[in-house]
Amino acid sequence: MRKRKRIKLEAAGWTGGSVKDFLGLSEADAVLIEMKLALSRSLRERRKKYGLSQVQLAERLQSSQSRIAKMEAGDPSVSMDLLVSSLLLLGVSSTDLAKTIRGEGRRKSGRAA
Amino acid sequence: MRKRKRIKLEAAGWTGGSVKDFLGLSEADAVLIEMKLALSRSLRERRKKYGLSQVQLAERLQSSQSRIAKMEAGDPSVSMDLLVSSLLLLGVSSTDLAKTIRGEGRRKSGRAA
DNA sequence: TGACATTATGTCAAATATGACATACGGTGC
């Protein structure tokens, strides 16, 4: 995207703080990155919920273990399209996807999607 | 994506019917496409709301008029990343994005985001 | 009708994403 801020996002486990406002990230970039990270977490949760290994999930999605790992790690080389379609193939509803993307407001119990 | 169904989506103006179930689309592919179309519509609405031409919007997003046109037309060559980041740059909140993506349930008044 | 603005469509080089592969890292059981 635009300037393509290729930040090494081992940001995987952000507590509650936002990614923006300590790097020269525009608000839009920051929000997009946070959305992707939320999707990443969601993917890992789903996979574990189903008791699948990355290899097994890769087969199911016709992808590769390394790509699954990168998806879950929030690697900048993974597109939102890939994250979303993977989650959809895992049976996540668009409603739950929306909750994940919405970010911020964690509802009742547990993380969405 | 996967098989990459490169359907010419002049689907731009879908009434209420879903894109799936008349082509050999998997449920996941169908949902993804519908999400993208919803984002497309949202982009056009936002642009018009601000009284911008495609050229003006292109400048604002550092893109080109043709790409804006393709985005709004639901052209298969545009990624979800591009749609989402464009909307974010237009000031759409992730909450509204979520509403757009959620699809189906049109809330109170007017289309979301 | 003729300008003129706006939007659509096609193409292309450069940028980016993807799956596959190798290989390294971390844990567990023996």
Next chain:
DNA sequence: GCACCGTATGTCATATTTGACATAATGTCA
């Protein structure tokens, strides 16, 4: 220790996406 499983990381050829450009189509206003 070794062997095994799961995950991480790096690289690469191929595929897709992107901005830019040309050009066509559509509107609008005299």
